[in-house]
Amino acid sequence: MIERFGLHESTFDPLWYTHWALAATLVLPILAGLLGARCAPRRLFPVALACLPILLAGALLVFDYQQAGLLRWQWQVAGVEISLRFNGLSGLMLMITQWVGAAAALYTPGHLRITHPGKRARWLWPLMGVLISSLSLIWLAADLLTLYAALELMGLAAVGMLLLSGKPAALKAGIRYLLLALVGSLAYLLGVALLLGYWGALGLQALAEVVEPGPVTWVAAALIGAGLALKAALFPLHGWLTPVHENAWTPVSALHAALVIKASLFILLMLWSILLPGTLLAPRFVAWLGMLAIVWGGLIAWRADSLKTLVASSTVGQLGYLMVAFPLLLGPSITPLAEALAWEGFWLHLMGHSLAKAAMFMAAGNLIIATGESSLRGLSGTSRRLPLSLLIFGIAAVTLMGLPPSAGFTAKWLLLQALVISQQWVAVAALLAGTLLTAAYVFRVFRYSFDETAPRHQYQPLAPGMDIIALCLALAAFALGLLAHLPLALIQGGGV
């Protein structure tokens, strides 16, 4: 299991340009962000120009991985060993991060031009840069210290971004999120302290070699799990998620829902697969929570009155699908086939959800901007006036519902197959029920939009590109579903 996370020795040293690609991946987003704060771009073109080298660096890293296999870096800083590794999974997550990040960045100028947020908007760019950099670091980090630092940096940048809209409700929700995230990180830190005190290792690989099941490991795993679950908004610790998204700017919501919570989940899965390989209880517990999450998330999204609440609540349910896969990834006596299927399905779902959720937030944001109303009722008649935004919303929703031909469907297929093979029928039922619940709340939106009797509003025209970027993201989720074996080939290569 841990080989899949790339925690083993590499065969080749990285090439000289790989170091530069790494540096570019980690540093360029921050630099670009600072530049953005300086110049405050108002057009797409400069943003695209800034994104290009970052995307190239990420692609180069993936290319190197395909050439040389696992890439590792280690440095000694003040007696502490910092280590990074780049395997297929890191590459996949990095690409998703960079592309979704680039899409959000490209969406931003148009959004800012229409909403006129004032001087605060300047801060968005550096925060976005820090967020992307720290996310990239999380995918690469191979020791608990780096992970901790990157996680916290990401969390703070995320809180900062969510608060930029400056509405009192946003501030209140934001400070609640901040406090919870900080306490969550203390729980994580205490877990790490336990591991360090008992096993004396911070590097993940070293830890994986020495760690043995026992009360200490369990308590550490529980502390780390609780802290990260809080940050990842895993059911039932999701209470902070919806109010935070309700008031945030669209590109910020998109980034947050698509990437930030996934990072915590990624760390959770990685650390648990080191600490708790082959345990039954904890992953099973998570899976039960996941089933509840699917149902509960669907229900609260169904009851939602505002579009953004609906989109945000659906994240809770969608994370449930991922939680359901935990016993297959960590549990004992899982057949290799089921494990491999669940592994692929897990990451495919994560990626598909990232793309689709970002697209959906953007589409929802576009609808809200154009109609000037954030409630579902305000959507009446939009199918005539804003067909494109609605179509994007629909395409993204297809992925969330897990209907073909989307990444959500292929992922659900893989997960279902894994669950069927390992005969977890309750989970199968939960997954299938999730499809119907998702359809229920998604088509609620459409029912309002097809209503022709509504009075005509004055619609605010959108900036160029705002719809196109969202459309590209939504279609990318489709393409990911149809060509799933290409990205999945990357994560199959990592040992096993």
Add this chain to the structure above:
Amino acid sequence: MNAAWLPLTTLATSLLAAAVIFLLPEEARRLRTSINLLAAVSKIILVALMVVRVSQGYEDTFSFQIVGGVEFVLRADALGVMFAGLSSLLWLCTTIYAIGYLEGAANRKRFFGFFSLCVASTLGIALAGNLFTFLIFYEMLTLSTYPLVVHSGTAKALAAGRVYLRYTLTAGVVLLLGVVLLYSLTNDYSFASEEGLSPYLNDHRGLLTLIFVLLVGGLAVKAAMVPLHGWLPRAMVAPAPVSALLHAVAVVKAGAFGILRVIYDLYGIELSVQLGVTTWLAVAASITIIYGSLRAIAQQELKPRLAFSTISQVSYVVLGVSLFGPFGTIGALAHLLHQGFMKVTLFFCAGNYAEELGIHRIDEMDGAGKRMPLTSLAFTVGALGMIGLPPIAGFITKWYLGVGAIQAEMYWVVAVLVASSTLNAVYFLPIVHRLWFREGPAHGKGAWPKEQRLGRLETHGWLLWPAVFTALVSIGAGLLAGLPFSPLDWATRVAVGEYLP
């Protein structure tokens, strides 16, 4: 020689048409019409090409990998091409009709975009080479028909859309479960595989039966088999071309076609019989046939009566399949085509009456034959064909089904057929009688509910000619059934292929 581009291009024509239509502005009426017609015609040409290729013995296959062990396969085999031919021919007719029908209406871009998407899904269903691909297009069909059903945006339409989704999405989930179970049992499984699932019979009898029930249960919702038919009459609120499309080609037929695929290409006839599922299927189909007819008699409005008639007629296909014999198979396959032509004619005519004269109820139709002779002729042809009178196509299928039932020694099926034909006559002949032999507004008695003079002819030409054309095809398919490439001939070819591999 494998022309992989052929099925792909055929699929892509409608997908591309949909994409282009979505990109065009709402006002670009002429351009949209040209693109629609161009795509429809080029698709017919491509399908004709596929027909030629299949008759030469090629099976053009396009495939690529989705994930390990699961492939996306489009294959032009005889059965698939048959359905593709039906859908592409009727698509042209329906498109022409829809252009006339929606003249001046709102949201035409959305309508035609999803219309094309709907036909693309139908074509994908026809050409799907394995269950996974089938599932993809089956769900796409559900999604792309929803905007068509709720097109008018009234509260009634929205409610109908909700019911439609509730039925079809649940069915999709059931189907998905069945497909996943099958895949975890057998891995990727192509429709072209020769041996069927019989190797698994001994060890997994119960599981195979369960999977069969799930698959057919999921498909039966779209095929509107009793008691899963509830959505169909309600979906009648949709515009007439949509009703025609839903009933004659796309949704209902997709369900029936899926059942054909499951039985012929997935399980194989022998295995289905060994599992003992076909008898139950025949019983279910018979119940549906009788129930649908009985409900149709009770309807006072034209479109709901046609809807219940569809429920009844589509189950002939299922009945024919479950007869387990070459004649039953031929009857089932031919009925898939014949019913399509006849039912689309009836819906076109119903739409014409509604548009030109405002007629929705049956008792308003008195004497309409004088006012709209061609439409009424077409309607009469369709109605008589449904009853099963020679020389219209409907006769052929009922004949073959009857012979098949006798061959299979299931005499009660013959009784069902006779009863059903009688019931068909009971609900269609009064309409025909009203059309031609009652005196109505055309004879100076009373007035039409809402008369519009839509064209120089009895109605708008775009509305009239498709109906006339499909009526002629219905007669032609019956009269010229012996010629090569007639529906019957092709159905025989498919059936022979099934029975004599």
Add this chain to the structure above:
Amino acid sequence: MIASFDVIQSGLALGLVVVAFACLFDRHLLRASALFVLFALLMSVSWWYLSAPWLALTELVLGMVLTGGSFFYALRAFPSAAMAAPHVDGSQHVLSHRLTRGLLALAWCAMIGVAIHYVMPEMAYSFAGHPLILASIVIAATAMGAFALHRHLLRRLLAFNILGSGVFILLAGMAGTVSGAQALISVGLTIAWLGTLLGVMLIRHLVILEGVSALEDENDAAGQAQ
């Protein structure tokens, strides 16, 4: 010699606990902030005493000067009357909320207890032998309780900082002051400062926008209204 060491350590521990308690439960915001600065100073001394001079310096700069300064910065936005008046939690929590929060805090304490039990089994025999760790447990537990039950945002922020300090000492106690632990604590201190700064800026903004009453965590009240 050993005894004298213990005296200093015990004194430090006692001081930390007393100051932390005072800081957590003082309703006077200005005084609480001042107490926090004192607490950070004591923390710094403790690090020095635990022979981690760099950590002591970091604590001095980040904890005392910057974080403490942040609190005063927040208080500057308050109208002077509100700053001086003792804060009383006005509205009550919903019972279920209080219950869950209390339970979460208890779970937290239980986990700390188990962690101590396994990592430092000798603690079970001689509580007095490790007064600083004992103090850190008490501080972490109390601060968690305060964090869970306080409603005023500034007080919750204070509680978080004290909770963090408790966890840091605990970490040092369990892992020793090896370089890895020091690095973790330094990162933790930085994060705590940045988080506090962010929170303080928020609080200021909120006070300017909506007045002091907005700092009562309204979410529960809203939940009650629904």
